[in-house]
Amino acid sequence: MFVIATAGHVDHGKSTLVRALTGMEPDRWAEERRRGMTIDLGFAWTALPSGRTVAFVDVPGHERFVTTMLAGVGPCPAAMIVVAADEGWCVQSGEHLAALDLLGVRHGLLVITRADLADPAPALAEARSRLRGTCLETIPALAVSGVTGQGLPKLVTALDRLADGLPPTDTDGPVRLWADRVFTVTGAGVVVTGTLTAGTLRAGQTLHLGDEPVRVRGLQTLNTPADVVTATARVAVNLRGPVSPSRGDALLTPGAWHLTTSADVRLSPGEPPKGDLLLHIGSAAVPTRIRPLGEGAARLSFARPLPLRVGDRALLRNPSRSAVTTGVVVLDVRPPTLTRRGAAAARGAALAAAGASRGAGKDAPGTRDAVPGCGLPGAADLLRWHGLLSGADLATMGVTAPPSPLPGGWHADPEHWAGLRKALAEVVTGAGDGRLTVEAATHLLGLPDRRLTRALIAPPLTLEAGVIGRQDLAPSPLPARLRQAIDRLRAELADRPFQAPSARRLTELGLAGRNLVAAERAGAVLVVTAGVVLLSDAPDRAVERLRLLPAPFTVSQARVALQTTRRVAVPLLEMLDGLGRTTRRENGSRTCAAVN
Ligand SMILES: Nc1nc2c(ncn2[C@@H]2O[C@H](COP(=O)(O)OP(=O)(O)OP(=O)(O)O)[C@@H](O)[C@H]2O)c(=O)[nH]1
Numbered sequence: 001m002f003v004i005a006t007a008g009h010v011d012h013g014k015s016t017l018v019r020a021l022t023g024m025e026p027d028r029w030a031e032e033r034r035r036g037m038t039i040d041l042g043f044a045w046t047a048l049p050s051g052r053t054v055a056f057v058d059v060p061g062h063e064r065f066v067t068t069m070l071a072g073v074g075p076c077p078a079a080m081i082v083v084a085a086d087e088g089w090c091v092q093s094g095e096h097l098a099a100l101d102l103l104g105v106r107h108g109l110l111v112i113t114r115a116d117l118a119d120p121a122p123a124l125a126e127a128r129s130r131l132r133g134t135c136l137e138t139i140p141a142l143a144v145s146g147v148t149g150q151g152l153p154k155l156v157t158a159l160d161r162l163a164d165g166l167p168p169t170d171t172d173g174p175v176r177l178w179a180d181r182v183f184t185v186t187g188a189g190v191v192v193t194g195t196l197t198a199g200t201l202r203a204g205q206t207l208h209l210g211d212e213p214v215r216v217r218g219l220q221t222l223n224t225p226a227d228v229v230t231a232t233a234r235v236a237v238n239l240r241g242p243v244s245p246s247r248g249d250a251l252l253t254p255g256a257w258h259l260t261t262s263a264d265v266r267l268s269p270g271e272p273p274k275g276d277l278l279l280h281i282g283s284a285a286v287p288t289r290i291r292p293l294g295e296g297a298a299r300l301s302f303a304r305p306l307p308l309r310v311g312d313r314a315l316l317r318n319p320s321r322s323a324v325t326t327g328v329v330v331l332d333v334r335p336p337t338l339t340r341r342g343a344a345a346a347r348g349a350a351l352a353a354a355g356a357s358r359g360a361g362k363d364a365p366g367t368r369d370a371v372p373g374c375g376l377p378g379a380a381d382l383l384r385w386h387g388l389l390s391g392a393d394l395a396t397m398g399v400t401a402p403p404s405p406l407p408g409g410w411h412a413d414p415e416h417w418a419g420l421r422k423a424l425a426e427v428v429t430g431a432g433d434g435r436l437t438v439e440a441a442t443h444l445l446g447l448p449d450r451r452l453t454r455a456l457i458a459p460p461l462t463l464e465a466g467v468i469g470r471q472d473l474a475p476s477p478l479p480a481r482l483r484q485a486i487d488r489l490r491a492e493l494a495d496r497p498f499q500a501p502s503a504r505r506l507t508e509l510g511l512a513g514r515n516l517v518a519a520e521r522a523g524a525v526l527v528v529t530a531g532v533v534l535l536s537d538a539p540d541r542a543v544e545r546l547r548l549l550p551a552p553f554t555v556s557q558a559r560v561a562l563q564t565t566r567r568v569a570v571p572l573l574e575m576l577d578g579l580g581r582t583t584r585r586e587n588g589s590r591t592c593a594a595v596n
């Protein structure tokens with residue numbers, strides 16, 4: 001299917017043309033027919049000579065309904081600009097063209113209609129000159145009449161050719177279906193309609209409405225029930241459960257989108273807009289504040305979270321005016337806080353330079369244009385800004401991750417990685433006796449994954465039995481008595497590593513007070529909680545055993561598997577939770593983390 005939105009000044013004949021092409025009524029409301037004008041979005045479709053279906057999203061031309069117009073055009077890959085031969089180019093012809101241009105819509109047709117009322121040549125010449133310099137400059141043009149039908153066969157052929165020239169859709173990509181109509185069907189519940197521009201929808205699947213999971217009860221496309229609908233398509237999604245979406249909300253593939261209340265963007269050239277603004281993206285119009293950062297970049301803050309990706313194009317509009325003067329391209333959806341003096345200007349400069357670095361993402365082949373001469377940030381840019389990101393982070397931000405040499409699918413900026421390596425050497429050196437467990441180092445560096453700490457270990461750092469040391473710094477020798485005490489403890493715990501000795505036994509062994517602190521510092525023992533002392537590899541060994549349990553497991557199953565008492569099992573599990581190696585569920589049961 002091919003979806004195209006109309007555009008053009010009020011009363012120029014958009015709906016008449018859609019009606020003539022499809023035999024369907026795009027003006028659904030009685031009030032629209034009474035007033036002879038489109039107020040809300042209209043939907044109509046027909047088969048083209050090739051057999052392909054074309055669906056129209058018919059928008060209102062009146063300046064009062066510009067938000068509705070933008071909601072219709074926002075998700076559409078192509079536009080049909082309609083100009084009346086007898087009236088020529090008018091104010092909203094220009095405003096709609098500007099919006100399409102700022103959105104980067106570069107596929108379309110210029111249709112001079114009402115050609116039965118006046119010679120279309122002057123209107124065509126005027127429109128052609130207005131298109132010059134926009135991304136719709138070279139679209140084909142035709143003259144027609146929606147009343148007499150003259151020129152319509154040629155228009156039908158031109159629509160087919162336009163569809164042939166559209167880039168292929170990503171039917172495997174994540175779904176972001178912007179709701180452009182929401183209604184309730186008695187007995188069936190809420191239905192959301194929209195233009196599906198990427199991905200595939202299936203009846204029965206779970207989607208996210210914002211961050212709420214919702215089940216798809218049923219699907220329709222063009223009034224026909226379907227089990228599967230692939231992009232590009234007009235689709236109606238019947239949702240299960242007590243949800244109350246509205247126009248501008250998006251149905252999302254779970255986990256594939258980052259919802260954000262702020263984003264850093266590149267502004268289209270010109271004076272940055274000021275004051276209270278509306279951001280138009282997809283079918284949404286969201287109150288937005290702007291903070292210019294210089295060099296054509298700005299930080300936007302939204303009144304509600306939006307599913308945005310790097311490369312998204314959107315419009316900023318002053319709500320008191322119909323004209324859209326500013327377009328934006330999203331550069332970062334997790335903008336770093338700007339607290340230090342000069343941070344805003346530095347950020348502006350960094351954003352302006354985005355896309356220049358090697359490995360930067362080129363504008364994805366799609367139906368929207370990049371700002372000429374300006375690339376989009378790629379993985380290298382995002383890593384420079386964020387230091388460390390997982391492959392999944394990069395994907396939800398809208399950037400393809402290059403293969404990573406790091407474990408766990410992590411990606412690091414080379415400079416940040418070098419800084420972390422230095423910081424690790426420093427914390428290990430500062431640890432008194434120059435030894436630190438991997439767990440402690442992970443915590444001190446604030447790293448999200450112990451495997452990263454391991455990957456950071458390089459000479460002169462060494463790793464032995466879960467303890468990082470320095471080969472150039474001989475560990476300060478423990479007093480012989482303490483070493484003997486530790487050896488005795490090791491022997492006692494050899495068979496039952498989780499049977500922590502009692503406080504009395506620890507004292508007998510000579511492992512209390514300052515001796516215990518020294519032994520822990522040396523990485524020989526682990527104080528799980530006051531009075532519960534195990535060997536330092538206890539977390540690794542515990543996870544090994546817990547992994548063999550069916551998940552989720554209870555404390556008492558864990559206690560049995562670890563062959564210990566609740567006195568040890570409870571604080572040890574809590575420590576594992578804190579290390580991110582187990583996850584506690586609401587009912588108190590636990591699972592082992594996938595990343596360990
Ligand atoms: N003679 C003639 N009249 C037309 C033609 N197209 C539209 N009209 C008339 O122009 C008026 C406006 O047509 P619409 O199709 O409602 O215009 P529109 O662009 O959809 O208007 P809005 O949706 O309100 O922006 C109606 O009275 C139509 O009958 C045409 O090709 N020839």
Ligand SMILES: [Mg+2]
Binds near residue numbers: 014015037058059
């Ligand atoms: Mg209309």
